[in-house]
Amino acid sequence: EIMLTQSPGTLSLSPGERATLSCRASQSVSSSSLAWYQQKPGQAPRLLIYGASSRATGIPDRFSGSGSGTDFTLTISRLEPEDFAVYYCQHYGTLAPHTFGQGTKLEIK
Amino acid sequence: QVQLVQSGAEVREPGASVKVSCKASGYTFSYYYMHWVRQAPGQGLEWMGIIHTNSGSTSYAQKFQGRVTMTRDTSTSTVYMELSSLRSEDTAVYYCARGGAVSKRQWGYFEYWGQGTLLTVSS
Numbered sequence: 001e002i003m004l005t006q007s008p009g010t011l012s013l014s015p016g017e018r019a020t021l022s023c024r025a026s027q028s029v030s031s032s033s034l035a036w037y038q039q040k041p042g043q044a045p046r047l048l049i050y051g052a053s054s055r056a057t058g059i060p061d062r063f064s065g066s067g068s069g070t071d072f073t074l075t076i077s078r079l080e081p082e083d084f085a086v087y088y089c090q091h092y093g094t095l096a097p098h099t100f101g102q103g104t105k106l107e108i109k
Numbered sequence: 110q111v112q113l114v115q116s117g118a119e120v121r122e123p124g125a126s127v128k129v130s131c132k133a134s135g136y137t138f139s140y141y142y143m144h145w146v147r148q149a150p151g152q153g154l155e156w157m158g159i160i161h162t163n164s165g166s167t168s169y170a171q172k173f174q175g176r177v178t179m180t181r182d183t184s185t186s187t188v189y190m191e192l193s194s195l196r197s198e199d200t201a202v203y204y205c206a207r208g209g210a211v212s213k214r215q216w217g218y219f220e221y222w223g224q225g226t227l228l229t230v231s232s
Contacts, residue, residue, distance in 0.1 A: 035218040037154075044204055044222035045154065056220060088154055092208075092218050097170055098144070098156040 002026055002091050006101035012109040019076040021104045023089035028069045035090045036065055036074045038083075039103075045088065049074060076106075084108050111135040113205050113223035120229045126193040129226045131205030138186035139163040142208035142216055145179060145190045147201040148225075157203075160188055163211050195230045202227050 003026040013019055023034070031052040037045035047056040049065035052072055062077040076083055089101040116130040131143065145157040158169035160179040167179045178191045188205060202225040209217020 037219075039154075044225055045219070046222075047218060047220050050218045050220075090154075090218065092216060095168075095214065095216060097168075098159075098216065100154040100156065103153045 001097055002029060002093070002099055004089055004091055004099055004101035006087075006089060006104045008104060009102075010105045010107060012107050013079055014109045015079050015081055017079050019074075019079055019083070019106055021074040021076075021087055021106070023067075023072040023074070023101050025070045025072070025091065029091050029093070031068050033092050033094070034065075034067070034072050035092060037088045037090065038085045039088065040085045048087075079106075081108075111207065111221045113207065113221055115203075115205060115223040115226045118227040118229070120231065121195050122232050123196055123230055125195050125230075126191060127195060127228055128189055128191040129203050129205075129228070131188045131190075131223050133186045133188070133207070136207075138181075139183055140212065141210055143179075143181070143188045144206045144208050144216070144219065145177075146204045146206055146219075148204070149198070149201040152201075155201075157190070159208060159216055161211055162188065192228075195228075197230050200228060200230045 005024045007022045034052040036049040039045040053065045064075045066073050086103045086105050088103050091099045112134045114132045119127050139162045144159045147155050160167045162181050181188045204225050205223040206219035207221040209215035
């Protein structure tokens with residue numbers, strides 16, 4: 001089973017700054033099988049990125065995903081107040097168990 | 110619009126079972142896989158398993174093998190997740206989430222989620 005490790009565990013930034021979140025897989029994964037989610041307290045997760053770099057419907061273009069192999073990145077170009085939340089990466093292999101990273105908490109500095 | 114509406118909060122004693130429902134609307138139910146994910150208090154997301162809504166076939170995470178059963182009722186566009194032999198560590202919010210298209214045989218990512226069902230296991 002593929003393990004995903006996210007870093008940092010907590011990221012403290014100010015609105016307007018750039019956020020870079022990392023997700024590292026224990027073995028190489030297909031770029032078409034990597035997603036990112038945002039979760040706010042008391043809410044279900046929200047899909048941001050699928051296929052490593054494709055934005056989901058309605059997601060602002062300040063969110064972007066990149067990476068391949070074992071290293072993937074979620075970038076938020078200019079943080080808005082509503083972006084402070086927990087972010088998870090997910091591997092969704094073909095007909096294989098799904099796995100999530102442990103999450104990165106993005107907090108206001 | 111796609112909606113997944115789950116049943117309400119549950120409280121169970123250790124050793125009991127619980128069955129959570131997830132009613133889908135706004136799309137053709139049998140065209141997409143459905144997954145179950147749980148989240149313990151203050152913890153991350155944990156994938157539990159998947160059900161093929163057309164055939165009813167299932168695949169479960171190894172951790173839950175033997176304790177979880179996922180079923181569906183195509184007449185009401187509802188999927189169910191039953192978890193047995195409950196213990197305190199099963200206290201969590203349980204989510205259903207729509208996966209990929211069954212025609213593509215892609216379990217897929219989760220664009221749509223239910224609102225979550227809180228299960229509390231306590232004596």
